[in-house]
Amino acid sequence: MRHTIVRKEALNTENYLIEVMAPNLAERFQPGQFVIIRIHEQGERIPLTVAGVNPKKRTITLIFQVVGKTTMELGTLNAGDALINCVGPLGNPTEVKKFGRVICVGGGTGIACIFPIVKALANAGNEVISIIGARTESLLILENEIEAVSTETYIATDDGSKGHHGFVSEVLRDLIKKYKKPGEIDRVVVIGPPQMMKAAAEVTSPYTIKTIASLNTIMIDGTGMCGGCRVFIDGEMKLACIDGPEFNAHKVNFDDVISRLAMFKEKEVLAVKHFQKSIKKKAGRQ
Amino acid sequence: MIEIGGTRVPMREQSVEERIKNFRSVPYGYNKEEVMKEAQRCIQCNGAPCETDCPINMKILEMIREIAYGNFKKAFLIVKEDNSIPGITGRVCPQENQCEGVCPVSKRGNGINIGKLEAFVADWARENGVKEEIHIKERPERVAVIGSGPAGISCSVDLRKFGYQVTLFEALHKAGGVLQYGIPAFRLPTEIVDYEISYLSEIGVDVKLNFFVGQNIKFSELRRDFDAIFIGTGAGAPLFMSIEGENLKRVYSANEFLIRVNLMKAHKFLEYDTPIVWGDTVGVIGAGNVAMDAARCALRLGAKKVYILYRRTKKEAPAREEEIQHALEEGIILEELVAPKRVLGNKDGWVTSVELFKMRLSEADESGRPRPVKIDGSEFILKLDTLVEALGTKPNRLFLHKAPELNVTSWGLIKVDKNLMTNIEGVYAGGDGIRGNATVILALGDGRRAAKSIHERLSKGKKKGVKKD
Ligand SMILES: Cc1cc2nc3c(=O)[nH]c(=O)nc-3n(C[C@H](O)[C@H](O)[C@H](O)COP(=O)(O)OP(=O)(O)OC[C@H]3O[C@@H](n4cnc5c(N)ncnc54)[C@H](O)[C@@H]3O)c2cc1C
Ligand code: SF4
Ligand code: FES
Numbered sequence: 001m002r003h004t005i006v007r008k009e010a011l012n013t014e015n016y017l018i019e020v021m022a023p024n025l026a027e028r029f030q031p032g033q034f035v036i037i038r039i040h041e042q043g044e045r046i047p048l049t050v051a052g053v054n055p056k057k058r059t060i061t062l063i064f065q066v067v068g069k070t071t072m073e074l075g076t077l078n079a080g081d082a083l084i085n086c087v088g089p090l091g092n093p094t095e096v097k098k099f100g101r102v103i104c105v106g107g108g109t110g111i112a113c114i115f116p117i118v119k120a121l122a123n124a125g126n127e128v129i130s131i132i133g134a135r136t137e138s139l140l141i142l143e144n145e146i147e148a149v150s151t152e153t154y155i156a157t158d159d160g161s162k163g164h165h166g167f168v169s170e171v172l173r174d175l176i177k178k179y180k181k182p183g184e185i186d187r188v189v190v191i192g193p194p195q196m197m198k199a200a201a202e203v204t205s206p207y208t209i210k211t212i213a214s215l216n217t218i219m220i221d222g223t224g225m226c227g228g229c230r231v232f233i234d235g236e237m238k239l240a241c242i243d244g245p246e247f248n249a250h251k252v253n254f255d256d257v258i259s260r261l262a263m264f265k266e267k268e269v270l271a272v273k274h275f276q277k278s279i280k281k282k283a284g285r286q
Numbered sequence: 287m288i289e290i291g292g293t294r295v296p297m298r299e300q301s302v303e304e305r306i307k308n309f310r311s312v313p314y315g316y317n318k319e320e321v322m323k324e325a326q327r328c329i330q331c332n333g334a335p336c337e338t339d340c341p342i343n344m345k346i347l348e349m350i351r352e353i354a355y356g357n358f359k360k361a362f363l364i365v366k367e368d369n370s371i372p373g374i375t376g377r378v379c380p381q382e383n384q385c386e387g388v389c390p391v392s393k394r395g396n397g398i399n400i401g402k403l404e405a406f407v408a409d410w411a412r413e414n415g416v417k418e419e420i421h422i423k424e425r426p427e428r429v430a431v432i433g434s435g436p437a438g439i440s441c442s443v444d445l446r447k448f449g450y451q452v453t454l455f456e457a458l459h460k461a462g463g464v465l466q467y468g469i470p471a472f473r474l475p476t477e478i479v480d481y482e483i484s485y486l487s488e489i490g491v492d493v494k495l496n497f498f499v500g501q502n503i504k505f506s507e508l509r510r511d512f513d514a515i516f517i518g519t520g521a522g523a524p525l526f527m528s529i530e531g532e533n534l535k536r537v538y539s540a541n542e543f544l545i546r547v548n549l550m551k552a553h554k555f556l557e558y559d560t561p562i563v564w565g566d567t568v569g570v571i572g573a574g575n576v577a578m579d580a581a582r583c584a585l586r587l588g589a590k591k592v593y594i595l596y597r598r599t600k601k602e603a604p605a606r607e608e609e610i611q612h613a614l615e616e617g618i619i620l621e622e623l624v625a626p627k628r629v630l631g632n633k634d635g636w637v638t639s640v641e642l643f644k645m646r647l648s649e650a651d652e653s654g655r656p657r658p659v660k661i662d663g664s665e666f667i668l669k670l671d672t673l674v675e676a677l678g679t680k681p682n683r684l685f686l687h688k689a690p691e692l693n694v695t696s697w698g699l700i701k702v703d704k705n706l707m708t709n710i711e712g713v714y715a716g717g718d719g720i721r722g723n724a725t726v727i728l729a730l731g732d733g734r735r736a737a738k739s740i741h742e743r744l745s746k747g748k749k750k751g752v753k754k755d
Binding site: 001024025028038042043044045069070084085086087088089090220221222223224225226227228230232237242253256259260262263264266267268270271274 | 498503522523524526532536538539541542545546550555556557558559561562563635682683684
């Protein structure tokens with residue numbers, strides 16, 4: 001089944017939003033889950049986070065950052081084009097219930113993934129404090145949307161162009177200091193680059209605040225068949241696709257996640273170069 | 287004239303130097319003259335042990351007779367009565383332990399090359415557009431088949447022939463199960479698998495790809511919407527050794543290594559987008575078909591030195607004889623009597639070596655093979671830069687977890703009765719999902735038997751449908 005793109009929007013120079021026809025997904029998606037897509041017959045399978053669904057329109061919204069060849073190519077597609085596969089929802093949904101006060105931390109494209117979680121947690125009656133961050137102001141996504149559903153929203157940018165000058169984990173540390181008494185923060189959910197999730201986990205660990213991280217490993221099938229997405233939780237091997245993607249952040253071996261994400265780096269660079277060349281060639285011919 | 291016994295008509299193959307640079311089929315297959323000559327070696331013996339020993343009791347003797355006379359169409363139709371995928375089984379069955387192993391002619395030279403005869407008739411039919419004529423008398427009952435490996439394929443085909451409305455659910459974007467993602471093209475060319483799969487749609491099986499039952503469609507929905515269900519989900523989850531260093535980069539499960547190549551075409555990287563990385567020296571742990579396939583893929587990707595690391599010896603290796611022979615011809619080094627202790631890497635997290643124990647063989651274990659025992663203090667280091675673990679696989683735990691009402695063994699194998707029915711009435715299972723790592727032909731046989739049981743139940747039985755809770 002092909003999945004037609006009904007809307008495309010460039011959110012900034014690095015992030016795109018596409019809305020795709022995916023009736024089964026629109027009906028079944030729960031916050032925290034993901035999809036695996038393939039653009040065309042020669043394409044690779046890559047996991048993407050779902051930023052939202054519209055069951056009436058039978059569509060889902062995907063937000064992605066251009067990092068490799070596939071996301072670069074995805075960025076060149078327009079409304080009317082289609083994905084050859086979009087399978088999901090995969091992975092386990094986020095645990096959503098009334099915890100009390102929850103801090104949701106989103107970094108980079110991770111903001112797209114945390115947005116439906118913030119919404120669901122707020123709907124479940126939690127006080128949700130959101131912290132979102134990016135390298136610079138212009139790369140910040142979904143700021144208004146997050147603000148609209150959070151009790152408080154904090155912003156951090158690496159270059160200080162907006163909000164706190166520095167990392168989201170630093171804002172998290174200050175907030176935790178503010179709510180010093182045990183039990184004042186009931187849960188932290190972090191989604192973003194693994195380095196950022198690692199830093200956030202280190203901040204909450206001494207306070208023994210339950211902290212959940214969503215791991216964005218390399219995946220192929222997403223069904224527990226290849227073992228490529230394996231992660232180590234308290235020394236035990238788990239598969240991010242079927243056991244996760246969310247895990248207790250205090251037990252995740254983040255160094256390992258970071259290391260394994262670099263396994264195909266060289267090839268990814270090659271693929272990007274090859275793709276850019278082919279685009280230039282096409283442009284030259286026209 | 288008819289030549290009895292003697293030696294096999296030799297199979298022409300790609301030379302070693304040539305074939306290790308491509309993913310094309312190693313044997314070329316017999317031509318018409320060769321295939322007839324080979325068939326004429328068959329003495330049409332009394333009782334045809336080849337048929338008795340065939341897990342699906344294919345009418346081998348009749349097939350061979352027709353081939354001997356050049357009646358390829360007739361031979362094809364005879365094969366098709368029992369076997370929906372002869373082009374595949376002819377290439378991947380462990381014939382040496384089945385039909386060919388018991389053939390009396392083997393005592394006078396070597397047994398009839400039944401596998402290659404079977405593959406020939408299937409290829410001949412495909413190339414000449416010959417198909418069996420089927421007349422389907424439609425029935426209203428709907429049957430769901432989960433998983434599109436050989437078990438699911440054969441069950442779907444037979445159910446369709448009985449007239450049922452069949453919907454086949456497959457989690458991946460391509461149907462075929464292990465045939466598609468596991469067994470490499472140099473053993474089982476992709477176009478042959480694709481041809482057999484296209485037959486499913488042709489006869490009216492509704493193939494639904496990208497449906498991972500238990501995840502994006504519930505098992506309970508299938509129980510609600512279908513009159514019977516067949517589970518052919520296989521045993522696709524890789525086992526790891528659980529030793530130090532499995533997190534290192536360029537350590538793969540054989541499944542990942544093979545999926546990247548066979549399903550995603552990583553060997554054609556840049557034309558295809560999926561990458562694969564390997565080094566000059568590749569070690570593969572295990573000595574089954576999966577290990578041989580991974581090792582031979584590594585060689586074809588361009589690895590300089592490929593080791594098979596096995597805790598027993600060549601004699602006990604579970605792989606098909608032809609596979610072991612081909613692998614050794616291609617220069618793969620079989621390191622016998624070794625077992626990994628830990629995997630070592632550099633500071634950047636790439637694998638650099640594996641530490642191995644030397645083993646010795648002791649008395650036979652339950653499997654009937656001698657048990658390998660570690661020799662204390664025998665550890666040594668083998669330098670390599672890619673490690674592939676081919677230790678076997680288990681049933682997918684997500685599906686079982688999401689269908690907790692199914693009775694399973696402690697290993698996660700679905701329990702069935704003699705009609706292949708599970709503890710839930712109207713729900714059947716077969717293939718690797720009930721057997722563990724078995725064979726294509728056993729999975730195919732299960733699919734057929736289950737289809738027959740489902741037919742009995744839906745057409746004759748008083749109680750119909752799937753038990754709802
Ligand atoms: C590399 C390799 C080489 C092999 N070589 C040989 C050989 O030479 N000869 C031989 O006889 N045997 C061989 N085998 C074994 C043989 O392939 C298997 O015994 C056989 O394929 C089992 O068939 P099956 O139909 O039970 O399952 P599979 O072929 O495993 O197919 C199961 C299918 O179900 C799908 N699935 C799983 N869960 C779900 C779900 N919940 N929803 C939807 N779909 C699902 C999977 O994606 C898969 O496509 C080999 C195996 C491997 C891995
Ligand atoms: S066992 Fe050998 S000789 Fe006998 S019928 Fe079968 S193939 Fe022919
Ligand atoms: S992506 Fe293959 S096992 Fe998780």
